[in-house]
Amino acid sequence: MNEAQLDLFPSLLLVSNLRSGRIDYCNKDALEFVGSSREDVVGNNVSNIISRASLIFFESYVRPSVLATGRFSELQMTLVTAQQERLPVLSNVALHGEQLYWSMHSAKSRDKLYQELIEVRDSLELKTDELTLLSRLDPLTNLLNRRAASADIRKLLDQVNRKFVPVSFLLIDIDFFKNINDKHGHDVGDEVIGLLSKTLKAATRKTDVVARWGGEEFLIVLYNSTQDDARLYCKYLHERIAEMRYSRADRITVSIGVTQLPVPQRDTVLQVETLIKEADDALYRAKDEGRNRTVFHTDKRAKI
Numbered sequence: 001m002n003e004a005q006l007d008l009f010p011s012l013l014l015v016s017n018l019r020s021g022r023i024d025y026c027n028k029d030a031l032e033f034v035g036s037s038r039e040d041v042v043g044n045n046v047s048n049i050i051s052r053a054s055l056i057f058f059e060s061y062v063r064p065s066v067l068a069t070g071r072f073s074e075l076q077m078t079l080v081t082a083q084q085e086r087l088p089v090l091s092n093v094a095l096h097g098e099q100l101y102w103s104m105h106s107a108k109s110r111d112k113l114y115q116e117l118i119e120v121r122d123s124l125e126l127k128t129d130e131l132t133l134l135s136r137l138d139p140l141t142n143l144l145n146r147r148a149a150s151a152d153i154r155k156l157l158d159q160v161n162r163k164f165v166p167v168s169f170l171l172i173d174i175d176f177f178k179n180i181n182d183k184h185g186h187d188v189g190d191e192v193i194g195l196l197s198k199t200l201k202a203a204t205r206k207t208d209v210v211a212r213w214g215g216e217e218f219l220i221v222l223y224n225s226t227q228d229d230a231r232l233y234c235k236y237l238h239e240r241i242a243e244m245r246y247s248r249a250d251r252i253t254v255s256i257g258v259t260q261l262p263v264p265q266r267d268t269v270l271q272v273e274t275l276i277k278e279a280d281d282a283l284y285r286a287k288d289e290g291r292n293r294t295v296f297h298t299d300k301r302a303k304i
């Protein structure tokens with residue numbers, strides 16, 4: 001086969017000396033790829049057309065492997081053109097005597113496609129994160145919705161089961177909220193719910209769970225909070241809420257029902273539903289006893 005026939009191959013062909021690195025042969029495709037004439041390439045060193053990083057990789061990793069096995073496949077490297085453009089190629093290398101036979105393919109479109117795929121994946125991940133966050137939040141208040149809060153509470157209880165930390169469950173319900181809607185309209189009601197949510201959020205720590213549990217009902221789970229802590233906390237909440245002012249509505253009060261996580265047995269499976277039910281019973285009593293107050297489920301327990 002003569003050189004003219006080798007020029008017909010639709011890939012980059014190159015022959016170089018293993019020890020000196022001198023290029024002995026280069027086909028037409030390879031010359032066009034690096035943008036040089038045959039005179040500029042043949043007789044020169046491969047280091048003139050291979051990037052420094054590729055050369056270091058070749059010397060330290062590929063050469064020993066080629067010496068041991070006689071070949072190396074799918075070598076990813078970068079060629080540097082006469083215009084100093086860096087172009088990715090994929091090479092197979094075979095050793096015959098002192099000479100290395102290279103066949104290379106441009107990996108430009110493959111790398112571009114790969115890059116595009118990475119960008120699409122990154123933006124999809126970002127979108128998924130945004131959607132996951134959105135699906136966890138209540139749109140009016142930006143607090144956790146009931147479903148997300150339940151999931152977070154289950155995780156928290158799993159943790160507390162392993163290493164006990166006192167936890168308080170608070171159900172908070174706006175008193176006579178229907179009157180606000182009836183007197184001022186639903187929009188004003190929404191504004192009250194939004195402002196109250198901000199107050200609740202501001203009054204909690206990162207480790208607590210704050211959620212919109214229902215229409216005008218909120219759930220706060222206080223992590224590392226004893227019953228005495230919860231009592232002080234609820235007093236603080238009533239005070240903060242009494243201080244709140246609304247542009248178009250009257251002041252509001254809330255009723256709070258609280259339950260405390262009992263010290264768990266090692267194997268106890270804690271039921272979120274049971275704890276919520278206890279807090280709900282206490283809230284019902286708070287409403288029954290005149291509203292604008294906190295009732296503890298444990299107070300009732302002590303009497304039984």
Ligand SMILES: Nc1nc2c(ncn2[C@@H]2O[C@H](COP(=O)(O)OP(=O)(O)OP(=O)(O)O)[C@@H](O)[C@H]2O)c(=O)[nH]1
Binds near residue numbers: 174291
């Ligand atoms: N504006 C507004 N109102 C809501 C929303 N969700 C629930 N509500 C209203 O909240 C009111 C709750 O009324 P009730 O359950 O009778 O309770 P209440 O008037 O707060 O009285 P007590 O809880 O017994 O103190 C209802 O009128 C609901 O329509 C909401 O997202 N926005």
